[in-house]
Amino acid sequence: xxxxxxxxxxxxxxxxxxxxxxxxxxxxxxxxxxxxxxxxxxxxxxxxxxxxxxxxxxxxxxxxxxxxxxxxxxxxxxxxxxxxxxxxxxxxxxxxxxxxxxxxxxxxxxxxxxxxxxxxxxxxxxxxxxxxxxxxxxxxxxxxxxx
Numbered sequence: 001x002x003x004x005x006x007x008x009x010x011x012x013x014x015x016x017x018x019x020x021x022x023x024x025x026x027x028x029x030x031x032x033x034x035x036x037x038x039x040x041x042x043x044x045x046x047x048x049x050x051x052x053x054x055x056x057x058x059x060x061x062x063x064x065x066x067x068x069x070x071x072x073x074x075x076x077x078x079x080x081x082x083x084x085x086x087x088x089x090x091x092x093x094x095x096x097x098x099x100x101x102x103x104x105x106x107x108x109x110x111x112x113x114x115x116x117x118x119x120x121x122x123x124x125x126x127x128x129x130x131x132x133x134x135x136x137x138x139x140x141x142x143x144x145x146x147x
Contacts, residue, residue: 009042031073054099065091
């Protein structure tokens, strides 16, 4: 039986971006940064032309992780306003299986399924620019996970 393995990995990163539409002249923020924007995407697929009774089968595993940190200081130009750091990371892992059998010249049986497992992590903190005290933002839960 013939087996084909296909794999791919992609990574991208951007750092030091600003949301100019949210700074003075826009929303009035002193700081409106978008830092450490990253994407990791990978998958591996294994295909075979014969898998038991089936004529074709494939199994794929995929991984997708995206992260960023938003840093904002509002206060309409007040340099003593709180600086908020909002890092986020979303990760999804998936498994996909499919199998096919040609039953007759006009009919084929296809069987398959997929499942994905996702997590979200985000801990927002506030920094007082005067005292440099760091606290967890009251409007944000300290950690959120969804399976």
